[in-house]
Amino acid sequence: MKNHLLLTALVITCCSASHHASKKLKPTTSYKLKMTEPSDVCISGDGKSLYIASGDRYIYEVDFTGKIIRKGAYEGFDYEAVYADENYVYANDESLRRIDVYDPKTLNVVKSYDLDYNGPINKGFEALTWNGTKNCFVLVSEKNPCVLYEYDKDFRKIDEINVPQFREISSATYYNGNLWLQSDEEETLYKLNPQDYSVTDQWRVPVVNPEGIAFDREGNLFMSSDDMGKLFYFSKPQL
Amino acid sequence: MKINIVTRLFVFLLLMKAAAVNAQFGIVKGNSFIEFSGAIVTDYNYRFYPAAKTDHHKNGFTPDVMEFQLKGVYAKNFRYCLDVNFANLIPADTTRLDYYVDPALIREAYVSYSGLRRFADIKVGYMKLPFSRSSITEFAESPFLQRGEIARGDVFSRRDIGIQLDRELMNRRLFIRAGAYTGLGEGSMGGDNDASGKLLYVGRIDYSWPGRYRFSEYDLSVTPLPVFSVGVNGMYEEKESDAGVDYGIQTINGKKSGYGFNADAKFMGFTAHFEALQFRMVPNDTLRLLGKPTDYFLAGGIIASVNYYCKCLHSVFAVRYDELNPDDLTLHDTERTISFAYNYLISQENACVKIQYWYHLDNDLTHEPWTPNQLRVGFQLLF
Numbered sequence A: 001m002k003n004h005l006l007l008t009a010l011v012i013t014c015c016s017a018s019h020h021a022s023k024k025l026k027p028t029t030s031y032k033l034k035m036t037e038p039s040d041v042c043i044s045g046d047g048k049s050l051y052i053a054s055g056d057r058y059i060y061e062v063d064f065t066g067k068i069i070r071k072g073a074y075e076g077f078d079y080e081a082v083y084a085d086e087n088y089v090y091a092n093d094e095s096l097r098r099i100d101v102y103d104p105k106t107l108n109v110v111k112s113y114d115l116d117y118n119g120p121i122n123k124g125f126e127a128l129t130w131n132g133t134k135n136c137f138v139l140v141s142e143k144n145p146c147v148l149y150e151y152d153k154d155f156r157k158i159d160e161i162n163v164p165q166f167r168e169i170s171s172a173t174y175y176n177g178n179l180w181l182q183s184d185e186e187e188t189l190y191k192l193n194p195q196d197y198s199v200t201d202q203w204r205v206p207v208v209n210p211e212g213i214a215f216d217r218e219g220n221l222f223m224s225s226d227d228m229g230k231l232f233y234f235s236k237p238q239l
Numbered sequence B: 001m002k003i004n005i006v007t008r009l010f011v012f013l014l015l016m017k018a019a020a021v022n023a024q025f026g027i028v029k030g031n032s033f034i035e036f037s038g039a040i041v042t043d044y045n046y047r048f049y050p051a052a053k054t055d056h057h058k059n060g061f062t063p064d065v066m067e068f069q070l071k072g073v074y075a076k077n078f079r080y081c082l083d084v085n086f087a088n089l090i091p092a093d094t095t096r097l098d099y100y101v102d103p104a105l106i107r108e109a110y111v112s113y114s115g116l117r118r119f120a121d122i123k124v125g126y127m128k129l130p131f132s133r134s135s136i137t138e139f140a141e142s143p144f145l146q147r148g149e150i151a152r153g154d155v156f157s158r159r160d161i162g163i164q165l166d167r168e169l170m171n172r173r174l175f176i177r178a179g180a181y182t183g184l185g186e187g188s189m190g191g192d193n194d195a196s197g198k199l200l201y202v203g204r205i206d207y208s209w210p211g212r213y214r215f216s217e218y219d220l221s222v223t224p225l226p227v228f229s230v231g232v233n234g235m236y237e238e239k240e241s242d243a244g245v246d247y248g249i250q251t252i253n254g255k256k257s258g259y260g261f262n263a264d265a266k267f268m269g270f271t272a273h274f275e276a277l278q279f280r281m282v283p284n285d286t287l288r289l290l291g292k293p294t295d296y297f298l299a300g301g302i303i304a305s306v307n308y309y310c311k312c313l314h315s316v317f318a319v320r321y322d323e324l325n326p327d328d329l330t331l332h333d334t335e336r337t338i339s340f341a342y343n344y345l346i347s348q349e350n351a352c353v354k355i356q357y358w359y360h361l362d363n364d365l366t367h368e369p370w371t372p373n374q375l376r377v378g379f380q381l382l383f
Helices: A002-017 B002-017 B185-190
Strands: A029-032 A038-043 A050-054 A059-062 A068-071 A079-084 A089-093 A098-103 A108-114 A125-131 A136-141 A147-151 A157-162 A171-175 A178-183 A188-192 A199-204 A210-215 A221-225 A230-234 B025-029 B032-047 B060-074 B078-085 B106-113 B121-128 B159-169 B174-181 B200-209 B227-239 B254-267 B270-283 B297-310 B315-325 B335-347 B351-360 B374-382
Touching: A038 A125, A038 A171, A038 A221, A038 A230, A050 A079, A050 A089, A050 A210, A079 A171, A089 A125, A125 A178, A136 A171, A171 A210, A178 A210, B106 B159, B159 B185
Parallel strands: A038 A079, A038 A210, A079 A125, A125 A171
Antiparallel strands: A029 A230, A038 A050, A050 A059, A059 A068, A079 A089, A089 A098, A098 A108, A125 A136, A136 A147, A147 A157, A171 A178, A178 A188, A188 A199, A210 A221, A221 A230, B025 B032, B032 B060, B032 B374, B060 B078, B078 B106, B106 B121, B121 B159, B159 B174, B174 B200, B200 B227, B227 B254, B254 B270, B270 B297, B297 B315, B315 B335, B335 B351, B351 B374
């Protein structure tokens, strides 16, 4: 019996020692969010606030400390991704495979686009952003498998690219000429070439379940954590 | 004999390599959707029988799980689930003629309404009871091929028909569940209650910190901060019938109350689980008291496990101690087992090989239902 326990302890010790060490990001501070399941975060079109897609069926506009400024007027079902430009706020309803387009002035839905995806309901599109290099929307299915889809501005599918290098993806953003993907299960931030989607760098993020990422115009990084209900702030990280 | 076991396992592993991995599928229509998924787990089981034993019928391949599940949402607020395990299409006890199929064929069949979110979600149908974290956790979320003895369903019913209220608070870190059920476990599927006509009442509260703690015994995310969870649960019923295959205490003719707690933690690939459960039974049939000067007897046990997910090896290593005493009036009736498990994750967590070895710490295995030490190798595919 002692031999059994010793062998188990040895295996566990060896495996612990062999854990892959990579670059890490450290949050500067964090803010409590007063909403349920904050999934994704994006910078507003004017750069003065953030939008958060929440699993409680609404989108919220918050300031940079996570304080709620406005709540969306429309009740979705399962918002998991959000992106905003100067004209609209785009919220992806993962389960209903739908992009609800909000007017940022009223925060009400002005139009919707149905997306075609027959994968698992709760493993649909978790990441949405605009790829400024290729001028297309990018949506990424969460897992099993991770697939990156390119759509035009009217959400007509352009291309479908397998990205087997990722086990799971929960958020996307485009900043400083790069595409950034976040995996909440891997707790890793990836920097990608927006042309061919090859990974150029990556960082471990010591945040539990970081489902959303956004950069402000000064290069500060924001991450939303679904399980912790918090907004993490990284002051101008060296990326 | 050793060569024999190794050969059988080698053939089994070769067969497993041929398996393909599929994905789940979902269909969306307006504000409704339906999703199809399932699982197949096939085991090879080898028991280390004492030399005197000539009946080795438990050694062989077994269809552990052949599950097909339909889940969906209707008009945003109605959720439903129909979950069938075809491995139970044929009853394990073929001498029982009162069932054409094992009632455990249906794993879950319920509808829930989430339109009263400020109050609670209301769930009606046949469902898992919110009692014992080890019981609630899905088999696919555990590195072991079999649950700890106390949580396997013979000491208390794991499923029943009834109505349950679910309420999540604090960003799902606080989860409160309470319900009333027929109280006959899988036997409730027959449609009638027993002569008492009384119900089973169960309640459970889970609290986790600093973030939500999902019902999983894996830490595949290699969580960078320690996350903790504690849970307490209780149940009460008064019945006029006995049920239970191995210990006859799943339901008793009399009063049965149960209570327990668990503490869990995960960090950097490690997970730890500890759970203790105890049941107090006041039988109407005094013969069950074995002539002792008391009006009740106790059953109880614990489960303690530690798992480690080694990402670079796609492997999970686990060790578990579990203990059960089904009747405190019977001397030396406690069984203590230590189990070792190894999982190799072939395609993320969707396809994996699971190996479990049971080692009994008590040598007195002459009486049923305690089984000899055993080795089980299984292949699990979720689709």
